[in-house]
Amino acid sequence: xxxxxxxxxxxxxxxxxxxxxxxxxxxxxxxxxxxxxxxxxxxxxxxxxxxxxxxxxxxxxxxxxxxxxxxxxxxxxxxxxxxxxxxxxxxxxxxxxxxxxxxxxxxxxxxxxxxxxxxxxxxxxxxxxxxxxxxxxxxxxxxxxxxxxxxxxxxxxxxxxxxxxxxxxxxxxxxxxxxxxxxxxxxxxxxxxxxxxxxxxxxxxxxxxxxxxxxxxxxxxxxxxxxxxxxxxxxxxxxxxxxxxxxxxxxxxxxxxxxxxxxxxxxxxxxxxxxxxxxxxxxxxxxxxxxxxxxxxxxxxxx
Ligand SMILES: C[C@](O)(C(=O)O)[C@H](CC(=O)O)C(=O)O
Ligand SMILES: [Mg+2]
Numbered sequence: 087x088x089x090x091x092x093x094x095x096x097x098x099x100x101x102x103x104x105x106x107x108x109x110x111x112x113x114x115x116x117x118x119x120x121x122x123x124x125x126x127x128x129x130x131x132x133x134x135x136x137x138x139x140x141x142x143x144x145x146x147x148x149x150x151x152x153x154x155x156x157x158x159x160x161x162x163x164x165x166x167x168x169x170x171x172x173x174x175x176x177x178x179x180x181x182x183x184x185x186x187x188x189x190x191x192x193x194x195x196x197x198x199x200x201x202x203x204x205x206x207x208x209x210x211x212x213x214x215x216x217x218x219x220x221x222x223x224x225x226x227x228x229x230x231x232x233x234x235x236x237x238x239x240x241x242x243x244x245x246x247x248x249x250x251x252x253x254x255x256x257x258x259x260x261x262x263x264x265x266x267x268x269x270x271x272x273x274x275x276x277x278x279x280x281x282x283x284x285x286x287x288x289x290x291x292x293x294x295x296x297x298x299x300x301x302x303x304x305x306x307x308x309x310x311x312x313x314x315x316x317x318x319x320x321x322x323x324x325x326x327x328x329x330x331x332x333x334x335x336x337x338x339x340x341x342x343x344x345x346x347x348x349x350x351x352x353x354x355x356x357x358x359x360x361x362x363x364x365x366x367x368x369x370x371x372x373x374x375x376x377x378x379x380x381x382x383x384x385x386x387x388x389x
Contacts, residue, residue, distance in 0.1 A: 087374035090169045094197040098232065098241035101171035101199045104131060105243075105299050110319035115139055115329040117336065119167040123369045126168045132199070133162050133168060136329035137175035138212055138305075143333075150209030154180040154189055160201075162196035171199030175242065175329070178210050179203045180377075183228045187236035190244070200243025202279045203229050204299075205250065213249050213281040214308030220250045223266060227273035234274035244339045246275035246299065252309060260288055264295045271298050275361040277324070282309040289313075299324035306331060 092100075104111055105351060111131040116122035123131045125212030138148040140160055146152065157174065160362045165172040174193060186203060193201050205226035220226070226248070233244045248270065251263040260283075267278045277299040280292045293300055302323045304312055317328050345354050353360075367373075 087371050087378060089136050089166045092169045094165070094194070094199070095239050095241065097169070097171040097197075098199045098239055100240050100242070101132065101243065105324060108322070110315060110323055111323060111325045113173060113325060115327065116164050116168075116247055116330055117143065117333040118170070119164050120369065121332055122164045122168045122172070124169070126170050127369065129172065131172060131173040132325075133164060134327040134329055135164055135172055135174040135198075136333075137177050138289070138330050139274055139333050141173075142330070148212040149178060150211070150362065152177075154185075154192055157296050158189075158196045158198075160191045161198050163191060165197040165199075170194060170196075173245075173325075173327075174201045176201040176203050176233055178206055178208050178227050181208070183232035186229045186232045189375050190233045190236040190242070191340065194239055194242055198242075200276075202245040202247040203233055204247035204279075204281070205270075205313045213247075213252070213303070214305060214310075216252075218252055220248070220253060220266075226266065230270050230273040230275050243276050244274070245277040245279050246270035246273070247279035247281055248254075249281045251280060251284075251288075260291060264292060265324075267292060271296060277301060278305070279303065284309060285311060286313055286317060286321060289318070289323055293322045301325040301327060303330075304328050306334060 106197050113132040113134040114125050114130055115136045116125055116133040125133050138154065140157060141148040141152055161172060161174045176189050176193065179189050185381055189335050205220045207221055232244050237244065248263055248266045250266045251259045251260065263280050264367060267280060270278060278296055279301040283289050283305060289302055300323055303310065304326055315326055329372060339359060347353055348357060
């Protein structure tokens with residue numbers, strides 16, 4: 087009721103423990119707090135909080151327009167309703183290395199379990215758009231070092247994302263990505279998010295080159311092929327995210343329903359696709375609030 091029971095430091099500790107086991111952890115993107123509850127209910131290992139989703143939700147493109155306060159605020163709303171660890175997209179860290187330090191502490195305060203900081207120039211753009219540019223290795227390493235120095239909970243996961251793969255085609259791009267990832271691990275990154283990798287072999291090469299966990303981004307309609315959780319587990323990937331998928335599904339369904347409403351003047355044909363009122367009530371735990379209420383008023387006062 088109201089919020090999750092597990093304190094943030096405990097979520098982080100448990101997430102680290104699961105990560106150390108080497109199994110693949112599956113994190114669908116939660117596009118709001120309610121969807122995070124559903125992700126938990128369905129047995130996933132964590133929730134991912136996407137910058138692309140937050141921007142889209144506000145009707146904005148994913149080009150670095152959102153602020154730390156907006157991101158941390160949404161992160162807190164989502165993290166507080168689930169027992170699952172929440173990993174959030176911190177873009178480039180919202181400024182210079184000193185801003186990155188503040189970002190990390192703000193996300194810790196928001197109850198988040200970890201984040202990724204990318205090596206794109208400011209302003210960043212979606213990792214699957216063309217024309218991306220990255221900062222030099224020294225600046226990228228400074229961002230990560232600032233993040234690591236700033237955290238107060240050593241279990242808060244600091245993941246470095248490199249976008250360098252897509253800046254050069256073919257083998258050369260992959261080699262650059264591996265070099266950059268190694269430098270970011272040297273700077274203190276706990277995990278690596280190699281963005282816009284193209285094939286399973288590329289993920290496997292990155293996996294073989296590093297001794298920290300790596301993340302695979304299975305975002306649709308982008309630069310990476312889409313692989314199953316089984317395929318990614320098979321090559322030793324540690325975390326997989328489907329960052330925007332649930333929003334895409336919800337928006338696709340909404341669009342079709344609006345068309346039907348226009349055509350038919352009612353939505354009776356869509357009832358089977360809707361979350362039932364009973365399911366919603368269960369998800370937000372009406373019953374728990376009811377119990378709470380009766381336990382508040384369960385005394386009698388003698389006069
Ligand atoms: C992972 C990502 O950073 C996000 O914000 O969710 C995006 C996802 C997307 O735009 O599909 C990215 O890959 O840049
Ligand atoms: Mg993003």
